[in-house]
Amino acid sequence: MTEQEWIMAAMHGEESAISWLVEAYQPMVFGLCYRMLGSPTDAEDAAQDALVKAVMSLQSFDLERPFKPWVLRIASNLCTDRLRRRRPEVSLDGMGDDGAWEWQAGSDPSPEQQLEARERQKAIQVLLETLSPVDRLVVTLYYWQDLSYEEIAEATHLSVSAVKSRLFRARRGMAECWAQNQDDEGSYCNSGMREAHYVGHA
């Protein structure tokens, strides 16, 4: 069966088709939620809500369009709402210790490699935390969901040029933050840094 046939079957309430859709899209939806929310527990909760919402709204899905940006848009909206409702200060202590990320199947990491990867994961989440919810979403969709500029624009309700601009500024801010972190080991830059960063240093 093709993806469209599965989607049509799910629209008619076929349990096996709903199961197929959830199985196929839950890794990317969970990945997006995890990058956006920074906590495995919150990500699991949000991914479940997003996928259920997608299944319940299937009647409004246009079969002529790709499904991935549509379902990611639902997850993005949900995560952005949750981030906006959150308090501004989010503690990252202990984040990553409960194993929301794993090594790709087939690899057998040593404890040192695991520790290193965990630290890297934590550092990436700290970088993402310095961004606004929309910028974090754009970065997540670009780097880890492999969406094109057009698809990101569709998922975020931004124009393509706004997506490019936001992505560039976010990259620049994160790069500066990363470099600063490398210089002063362990002291992550604060979230105000990105706003202070100007674009174009001529």
Added chain:
Amino acid sequence: MWDMHSEAWWIKVLDGDLTPPEQALWEQHLSECPTCRAEWAALAQLEMVLRVAPVPVPPADLAAKTTARAVLMRRQRRLWMLLGISFLTVLLGAGVVVALGTVYWDFNRLLAAMVFSKDMLLQVLMRTLVGLMVAGRSFSPLVLALAAGLLFLFMPHGVLATVAVVMVRRQRGVAEA
């Protein structure tokens, strides 16, 4: 001519959209501008860090839990829809009965007849009966359609199929006769 410190230029560079001459100019600029060189190096390092980031893997039972919840919610929505339709049908039926009663059952006269006269009672009952017969004839298609609709919504598909087969056979029998 591009301003190599502009956002548009940097986006073009990061997207890998430079032509060979532009690439040469850019490399020359990097060798001359320490600020751009430092930023370029920082961006390249960030790119590497983000591209090799570990992939978050969802909990093993997330798909099963999500499917179960989605299926349950769909069933609940369908049930509420059927209840809504049933309620509206009953409401419509009650409305029809009240309307018929107002038109054909002359309650006040019926009451008066019961109190005052047997002849009048008979007359009123006859009028009511005739009225109901007329109404029954004119509303019978509507009542049949409602009944068929309810049957279609509530009956399992197997029973519906059986009914359809029986109906087709009967029609064939009539045609053959």
